Amino acid sequence: MTTTAADTRAPSPAPSNGPDRPRPPRRRTRAADRGFNRAFRYLATSAGTLILIALAAVAGFLLWQSWPALTSSGSEIASKVSFFQGQSSLASYLGPLIFGTLLAAAVALAVATPLAIGIALFTSHYAPRRLASLLGWVIDLLAAIPSVVYGLWGALVLAPTIQPVWQWVSNVLGWIPLFKGPAADPARVLLTVSLVLAVMILPIITAVSREVFLQTPKLHEEAALALGATRWEMIRTAVLPFGRSGVVSAAMLGLGRALGETMAVVMILSPGLTYSFALLLAGKQQTIAANIALKYPEANSLGMSTLMATGLALFVITMVVNMASRWVVGRRKEFSGAN
Amino acid sequence: MSTPDGGTRPAPTDSGPRPSTPTTPTPKKDDPAMAQRIDVKDLNIYYGDFLAVEGVTMTIEPRSVTAFIGPSGCGKSTFLRTLNRMHEVIPGASVHGSVEMEGVDLYGADIDPVAVRRQIGMVFQRPNPFPTMSIEENVLAGVRLLNKKISKSDAADLVEASLASANLWNEVKDRLQKPGAGLSGGQQQRLCIARAIAVKPQVLLMDEPCSALDPISTLAIEDLITELKKDYTIVIVTHNMQQAARVSDRTGFFNIAGTGSPGKLIEMDDTGTMFSTPKEKATEDYISGRFG
Numbered sequence: 001m002t003t004t005a006a007d008t009r010a011p012s013p014a015p016s017n018g019p020d021r022p023r024p025p026r027r028r029t030r031a032a033d034r035g036f037n038r039a040f041r042y043l044a045t046s047a048g049t050l051i052l053i054a055l056a057a058v059a060g061f062l063l064w065q066s067w068p069a070l071t072s073s074g075s076e077i078a079s080k081v082s083f084f085q086g087q088s089s090l091a092s093y094l095g096p097l098i099f100g101t102l103l104a105a106a107v108a109l110a111v112a113t114p115l116a117i118g119i120a121l122f123t124s125h126y127a128p129r130r131l132a133s134l135l136g137w138v139i140d141l142l143a144a145i146p147s148v149v150y151g152l153w154g155a156l157v158l159a160p161t162i163q164p165v166w167q168w169v170s171n172v173l174g175w176i177p178l179f180k181g182p183a184a185d186p187a188r189v190l191l192t193v194s195l196v197l198a199v200m201i202l203p204i205i206t207a208v209s210r211e212v213f214l215q216t217p218k219l220h221e222e223a224a225l226a227l228g229a230t231r232w233e234m235i236r237t238a239v240l241p242f243g244r245s246g247v248v249s250a251a252m253l254g255l256g257r258a259l260g261e262t263m264a265v266v267m268i269l270s271p272g273l274t275y276s277f278a279l280l281l282a283g284k285q286q287t288i289a290a291n292i293a294l295k296y297p298e299a300n301s302l303g304m305s306t307l308m309a310t311g312l313a314l315f316v317i318t319m320v321v322n323m324a325s326r327w328v329v330g331r332r333k334e335f336s337g338a339n
Numbered sequence: 340m341s342t343p344d345g346g347t348r349p350a351p352t353d354s355g356p357r358p359s360t361p362t363t364p365t366p367k368k369d370d371p372a373m374a375q376r377i378d379v380k381d382l383n384i385y386y387g388d389f390l391a392v393e394g395v396t397m398t399i400e401p402r403s404v405t406a407f408i409g410p411s412g413c414g415k416s417t418f419l420r421t422l423n424r425m426h427e428v429i430p431g432a433s434v435h436g437s438v439e440m441e442g443v444d445l446y447g448a449d450i451d452p453v454a455v456r457r458q459i460g461m462v463f464q465r466p467n468p469f470p471t472m473s474i475e476e477n478v479l480a481g482v483r484l485l486n487k488k489i490s491k492s493d494a495a496d497l498v499e500a501s502l503a504s505a506n507l508w509n510e511v512k513d514r515l516q517k518p519g520a521g522l523s524g525g526q527q528q529r530l531c532i533a534r535a536i537a538v539k540p541q542v543l544l545m546d547e548p549c550s551a552l553d554p555i556s557t558l559a560i561e562d563l564i565t566e567l568k569k570d571y572t573i574v575i576v577t578h579n580m581q582q583a584a585r586v587s588d589r590t591g592f593f594n595i596a597g598t599g600s601p602g603k604l605i606e607m608d609d610t611g612t613m614f615s616t617p618k619e620k621a622t623e624d625y626i627s628g629r630f631g
Contacts, residue, residue, distance in 0.1 A: 228457030241471035
């Protein structure tokens with residue numbers, strides 16, 4: 001019966017049935033294939049959609065929770081929320097927090113990125129293989145340390161130890177507003193926090209950069225070497241341009257972590273709500289995440305809502321930073337080497 | 340000063356076979372693009388402990404095209420890469436023997452491989468312009484590496500001269516700021532040649548420069564090779580025997596006895612002789628397609 005069906009169908013193409021109709025056994029495998037294909041497509045699509053839904057849900061939740069604070073006047077919040085005393089509006093409360101968050105993360109990034117690129121280049125292009133893998137392993141281990149441990153170490157070990165260094169820095173470079181002295185003792189200041197944050201984001205930036213550097217096409221490296229480039233010149237002409245977008249992505253991953261880091265900041269920093277660039281003075285800045293963690297226990301419902309509004313701001317900052325980095329990466333796409 | 344070797348080559352100084360070779364080999368010290376002769380003696384090439392190429396002795400004449408042919412894996416590309424010390428870039432790779440350029444051993448203790456590579460340029464099998472650089476920046480890449488402070492007008496002149504020498508100027512003169520990777524394969528390869536000759540090397544090595552190109556681009560490169568041999572010593576590795584016959588003055592045939600045994604230079608002679616009356620049976624078999 002199947003053979004006759006196949007025979008009769010052979011001369012008549014039957015366009016509406018599609019090409020996979022004629023031979024039954026073959027159609028079976030194709031159908032199974034298509035079924036799996038379809039299932040996988042649905043799985044992939046739903047995974048992708050889920051992330052968008054989760055993101056939208058977080059944004060919606062933050063907006064919903066912070067709505068009371070967003071719609072109340074500053075004096076109204078000040079009358080009901082203890083930690084809001086002395087603030088005229090939500091913006092005047094939020095501003096220094098956003099400033100402190102960005103400052104801490106930016107300094108951390110400025111410290112960590114060059115260091116991470118250096119380590120990544122050393123492990124990918126300079127170190128003997130065994131040392132490189134050992135070093136990579138140690139760096140990865142840094143990522144496994146809980147942030148509360150970093151906080152304890154920062155507050156109990158680093159802050160007292162590094163105080164003389166900060167004192168020296170403020171003596172020598174005090175004319176730069178960033179390093180205005182005298183350095184606080186103990187050094188529960190933003191620079192100490194940023195240093196700890198830098199150590200915390202070092203592993204992710206290093207690991208991603210290293211992978212990108214390792215993917216530099218041998219062809220491009222050899223092209224540079226054949227032109228008479230030294231190893232550093234080869235890295236400058238072939239490796240770094242190729243890895244540029246990857247390094248930016250890596251730095252943004254690190255920045256995301258630095259922006260949101262809570263415990264280490266809570267435990268180290270002596271907080272304050274000012275727009276101060278002084279990295280060595282205590283009681284000047286605070287970050288959003290740390291502020292939420294500190295104020296959360298004593299917050300009433302409007303206080304909660306105010307904190308949620310700061311959380312919403314952090315959410316927006318992170319998103320803007322990520323979009324900005326995408327833009328930076330995509331700006332010179334035709335030179336990226338992807339084609 | 341250059342000691343004569345075994346005698347597998349004709350005497351270099353009296354330049355009998357080819358009219359293209361001037362009778363005075365080192366006349367113009369002021370000419371930066373002076374072609375130079377290379378003498379290779381008893382060269383053994385290793386990857387780690389593995390002997391890849393054994394006992395190569397040959398002379399490469401200035402202002403001529405020398406082609407290497409042979410089956411895949413016979414070590415001709417490996418040998419080519421030893422001529423500008425690119426072989427040692429591979430971890431574990433090493434070379435024993437001597438490669439002398441006008442009497443100076445390129446593997447001497449006081450020779451910097453970076454300096455060697457600046458004098459002996461290389462073009463690779465696949466076009467490899469730097470993807471993050473424009474056409475102009477690609478041409479200037481080598482010059483910039485030399486840390487030469489080069490004025491804007493000099494740079495523009497150099498770009499034009501190099502691209503013109505590579506027969507590419509007319510095609511790209513209106514888009515010098517566009518990425519080099521946006522050109523066609525053949526154009527990219529000519530861009531790589533322009534990049535290599537922009538630093539005025541003395542020797543140009545080409546590792547199967549046409550194997551990734553279509554016939555028309557191949558023809559363009561072959562014409563270019565014929566042009567360039569006026570100023571440069573050119574060594575080309577090719578899988579294409581017709582190409583070797585078309586462009587080269589001398590041809591070397593590399594062969595390998597079997598997997599795991601080292602490649603050897605079987606025979607080297609004037610190209611006409613190699614393709615008409617080779618001395619070795621293996622050469623004849625390979626050239627006539629009766630290989631294996």
